[in-house]
Amino acid sequence: MADPQDRLGEPVRTFDGRARDRRTRAWLLLLSLASLALIPAAVLYLHDGVWWAGVPALLLSMGYAGGAGWIVGRDRPRTRNRVACLHTGGISFTGPGGDAGYAWDELASVTVSGVRSGPDERTRWRFTVVASDGGVLLLTDDLPDVRTLGLAVAKEVTARLVPRHLAAVKAGESVRLAPFTVDLGGVEKDGERLPWAAVDDVAIGNGMVAVHARGGRGSLLTVAAQMPDALAFTALCHQVRELTRHF
Numbered sequence: 001m002a003d004p005q006d007r008l009g010e011p012v013r014t015f016d017g018r019a020r021d022r023r024t025r026a027w028l029l030l031l032s033l034a035s036l037a038l039i040p041a042a043v044l045y046l047h048d049g050v051w052w053a054g055v056p057a058l059l060l061s062m063g064y065a066g067g068a069g070w071i072v073g074r075d076r077p078r079t080r081n082r083v084a085c086l087h088t089g090g091i092s093f094t095g096p097g098g099d100a101g102y103a104w105d106e107l108a109s110v111t112v113s114g115v116r117s118g119p120d121e122r123t124r125w126r127f128t129v130v131a132s133d134g135g136v137l138l139l140t141d142d143l144p145d146v147r148t149l150g151l152a153v154a155k156e157v158t159a160r161l162v163p164r165h166l167a168a169v170k171a172g173e174s175v176r177l178a179p180f181t182v183d184l185g186g187v188e189k190d191g192e193r194l195p196w197a198a199v200d201d202v203a204i205g206n207g208m209v210a211v212h213a214r215g216g217r218g219s220l221l222t223v224a225a226q227m228p229d230a231l232a233f234t235a236l237c238h239q240v241r242e243l244t245r246h247f
Contacts, residue, residue, distance in 0.1 A: 008101055009089030015143045017081040017095075036061075084143055086152055093137070100135075108132045109161075110154040113225030114147075114207075129153055130228070154231050161232040162239065169240050177233040179222050180211070182240060187211050189220040196244045202237040204230055211237070 039061050082095035092101035111128040127139035127150030139150045165175045165182070174183040181188045186195040187202075189211070200212040209230045211220040224230050 007089065007103060008087035008092055010087060012086045012088060015084040015086075015145060015149050017083060017143045082143060084139070084149060086149065091137075091153060100137075102131055102135075102137070104156045104160060106132050107153070107157050109228040110150070110157045110231070111225070111228045112150065112154060112230065115225075123147075125150060127153065128228075129157075158229070158232045158235060161229060162235045165232070165236050166239055166243075169236075170243070175236070177229055177236070178227065180220070180233060182233075182236055184240065184244060187220065187237060189222070192218070192220060194220060196241045199237070199241060202234045202241075204234060209233065 082093055085092045090101060090103040090106070093099065107129055109130045111130075113126045113128075114123045115126075124141050125139075125147045126141075127146070129137040129139065131137065139146050139153070143149060165177075168175050169183055172184065174181050179189050186193055187199065188194075194211060194213055194217070198214050198217060200214045202209075202211050204210075204224055207224055209222050209224050209227055213219050227233070
């Protein structure tokens with residue numbers, strides 16, 4: 001990796017997108033060759049009227065071709081494979097676009113989104129990580145087990161954001177985590193405000209970030225995929241709400 005080990009720390013786990021792509025291409029090759037090999041036999045048998053052999057050969061050829069098409073649609077073989085490595089002190093990448101590395105303190109925010117798609121309704125995860133220098137890292141399913149990787153990065157970023165935001169709130173400042181604003185008095189969104197005494201819970205679920213209200217009042221909602229640092233927001237709200245209980 002490009003960054004010296006003494007800056008990012010010891011490697012913890014590697015996410016190698018090349019391995020998955022090699023497996024996908026191997027299956028595609030095998031299924032395609034099997035499909036093509038059966039076509040001449042199927043044509044010959046059908047031409048000679050040997051239906052008991054020709055029809056199964058044709059169906060098998062079609063099945064292999066369908067399997068190859070299903071793999072293409074599900075796994076989408078890549079030509080720009082990357083390798084990501086989690087370190088004790090940061091994350092690094094290598095790939096066709098070059099090498100890059102960021103210490104945890106150099107990352108500013110993380111936006112998480114998960115979309116169910118395809119016939120198997122598999123969730124495709126996408127983590128948009130913004131660095132302090134303005135660089136953007138996209139963690140997508142070209143990397144194996146990207147959900148584990150993305151959540152590990154989000155956890156590290158959250159662990160650094162929340163203490164800073166909490167210190168600001170304790171000092172009497174308002175903290176903006178779009179579209180919400182948090183202060184010692186409560187949480188606000190689009191001009192609608194809930195004091196902490198009226199907040200039942202703050203959680204992420206069903207693709208939404210929700211500040212649930214007590215007593216039949218309307219909750220404050222936003223789409224999680226459109227909100228940077230949703231995890232940090234929920235953690236901050238829990239800590240500020242607990243803090244205000246002792247006032």
